[in-house]
Amino acid sequence: SGLTLVATRKDAARHFGIAMQRHQIAKRYLAVVKGWPEWETLRIDQPLLRLGEVETSAVWLKQGVHANGSASITDCRVLSKHRHPDAGCVAIVEARPKTGRLHQIRVHLAWAGHPLMGDKIYLDGEDVYLRFIETGWTHELRKRVFLPRHALHAEALEFKDLEGTEHQVVSPMPMDLLGWMQKCRDSVGIGLQ
Numbered sequence: 001s002g003l004t005l006v007a008t009r010k011d012a013a014r015h016f017g018i019a020m021q022r023h024q025i026a027k028r029y030l031a032v033v034k035g036w037p038e039w040e041t042l043r044i045d046q047p048l049l050r051l052g053e054v055e056t057s058a059v060w061l062k063q064g065v066h067a068n069g070s071a072s073i074t075d076c077r078v079l080s081k082h083r084h085p086d087a088g089c090v091a092i093v094e095a096r097p098k099t100g101r102l103h104q105i106r107v108h109l110a111w112a113g114h115p116l117m118g119d120k121i122y123l124d125g126e127d128v129y130l131r132f133i134e135t136g137w138t139h140e141l142r143k144r145v146f147l148p149r150h151a152l153h154a155e156a157l158e159f160k161d162l163e164g165t166e167h168q169v170v171s172p173m174p175m176d177l178l179g180w181m182q183k184c185r186d187s188v189g190i191g192l193q
Contacts, residue, residue: 016159019159026157028094029154031094032091034115041075043074045072047071048069048101050102059129070099074109082181086183087146106119120132146180
């Protein structure tokens with residue numbers, strides 16, 4: 001959920017494409033992850049690759065950390081820690097990708113030991129995704145991944161338009177994730193900002 005920058009003209013598409021290549025568009029995501037990270041901040045600098053290129057994977061799009069992958073960097077910061085009555089320990093992590101690889105935040109956080117809640121590929125094994133494709137959302141899947149979608153929200157974008165005007169756009173966490181988080185019994189650390 002959250003923000004997406006869409007160009008509606010060729011000149012704007014070119015401008016924003018170049019800005020993305022030059023890392024001139026800042027993106028900030030909120031992720032609800034499994035467990036409590038032991039770190040407050042973490043830079044994940046791990047190359048990513050589609051795993052089907054180097055091993056057997058039942059999910060064609062599944063990405064993973066691999067030495068032959070493309071350079072990928074995500075800066076992470078723990079915003080808060082909570083106890084959820086169904087899912088146990090969860091945390092809200094701010095993720096700022098410095099590169100733009102497929103599934104980058106999802107894979108990096110899973111690699112760091114804290115996959116996204118609701119992630120049908122990286123939280124509890126490929127079979128969750130395959131079962132979801134076959135059956136749709138079920139009570140069994142809810143018990144395994146807890147949410148019908150991965151808990152990643154594009155909260156903020158910072159960019160300059162074609163005239164050089166700076167823009168900062170923010171989208172608050174959506175009601176489905178807020179409602180799920182409000183079930184938490186207690187919190188440790190700071191809350192949502």
